[in-house]
Amino acid sequence: MTRSISARQLQCFLAVAQERNFRRAAERLAITQPPLSRQIAELEAALGVRLFDRNTHGVRLTPAGEVALRRFSSLMHEFDAAIAHVAQASQNLPRLRLGVLNWVQLRGLAAMEHALVEGGHASGVDVRTTTTAAAVSALRKSDLDAAIVLWPASMHRLRGDLIHQVPLMAFVPAASALARRRAIALRELQTMPPFFRFTRAENSRMYDEFTRQYAAHGFIPEEEAGAPDALHVFAQIGSGRGCTCLPAPFSLHRYAGVQPRPLREQIMVPLVLLTSSRVSQELHDTLVGASATMLRAARNETSGPAA
Numbered sequence: 206m207t208r209s210i211s212a213r214q215l216q217c218f219l220a221v222a223q224e225r226n227f228r229r230a231a232e233r234l235a236i237t238q239p240p241l242s243r244q245i246a247e248l249e250a251a252l253g254v255r256l257f258d259r260n261t262h263g264v265r266l267t268p269a270g271e272v273a274l275r276r277f278s279s280l281m282h283e284f285d286a287a288i289a290h291v292a293q294a295s296q297n298l299p300r301l302r303l304g305v306l307n308w309v310q311l312r313g314l315a316a317m318e319h320a321l322v323e324g325g326h327a328s329g330v331d332v333r334t335t336t337t338a339a340a341v342s343a344l345r346k347s348d349l350d351a352a353i354v355l356w357p358a359s360m361h362r363l364r365g366d367l368i369h370q371v372p373l374m375a376f377v378p379a380a381s382a383l384a385r386r387r388a389i390a391l392r393e394l395q396t397m398p399p400f401f402r403f404t405r406a407e408n409s410r411m412y413d414e415f416t417r418q419y420a421a422h423g424f425i426p427e428e429e430a431g432a433p434d435a436l437h438v439f440a441q442i443g444s445g446r447g448c449t450c451l452p453a454p455f456s457l458h459r460y461a462g463v464q465p466r467p468l469r470e471q472i473m474v475p476l477v478l479l480t481s482s483r484v485s486q487e488l489h490d491t492l493v494g495a496s497a498t499m500l501r502a503a504r505n506e507t508s509g510p511a512a
Contacts (some may be wrong), residue, residue: 218248
């Protein structure tokens with residue numbers, strides 16, 4: 206046997222074998238007789254045996270056809286059961302609970318969800334905005350399945366991979382001289398205290414990393430102020446007080462009295478995909494690839510920071 210045999214050919218054979226009539230078999234399959242005859246001829250050629258004896262009185266199974274009827278009937282029953290089982294399993298898959306930072310761009314989320322559903326990993330994706338600390342806690346409690354956040358201070362019972370990086374931008378009062386610059390050097394932010402940033406207690410790992418990069422470019426804030434959330438910070442800057450550095454996606458929105466400006470130095474914010482140790486390595490790796498693709502799509506569709 207040198208040719209492949211399709212499930213459709215077996216369906217056609219079984220219809221003729223059970224009906225003992227090509228016309229009735231064609232009606233049962235909702236096709237015409239010529240394509241039905243071709244399917245049977247191709248099956249017989251692939252098997253190298255004749256399955257039917259045809260004469261003016263009708264259709265009769267050959268000895269090989271009798272064997273084929275028994276074996277192919279059993280085979281197609283198992284095939285149909287397998288299809289139904291897989292379809293049912295797909296319907297019973299849980300929805301993936303994904304935590305993301307509130308500034309992460311999700312333009313590629315639909316494609317990511319489609320890939321996970323088609324791959325049989327989830328029946329859909331539910332997104333929840335969160336902070337890195339809250340996401341870590343939720344992952345350890347099984348309240349989230351995965352999260353796109355910053356590197357946490359501790360990776361205990363977590364698995365993480367870098368999936369994307371976005372640049373930091375400066376945000377200064379719109380009425381300031383720095384707001385009229387095309388780009389701002391980090392050390393120029395010394396002239397506009399205080400410097401708003403998250404506290405070290407919130408994420409010591411990232412706080413220390415940004416401090417190291419700031420110092421490497423000659424920027425050591427003389428006065429710092431806590432940043433409980435972005436809206437609080439923008440309200441302060443909009444009133445003419447202080448400045449900050451935040452991921453570039455924040456510049457896609459307008460905040461009264463606040464002007465975003467690119468930094469002359471390149472400081473990147475790492476985004477990681479976190480899962481708990483309960484998530485399989487296969488699903489983790491799938492999520493890493495799907496999340497990276499989603500974030501690249503968001504970056505490519507973004508024309509650039511607001512001027």
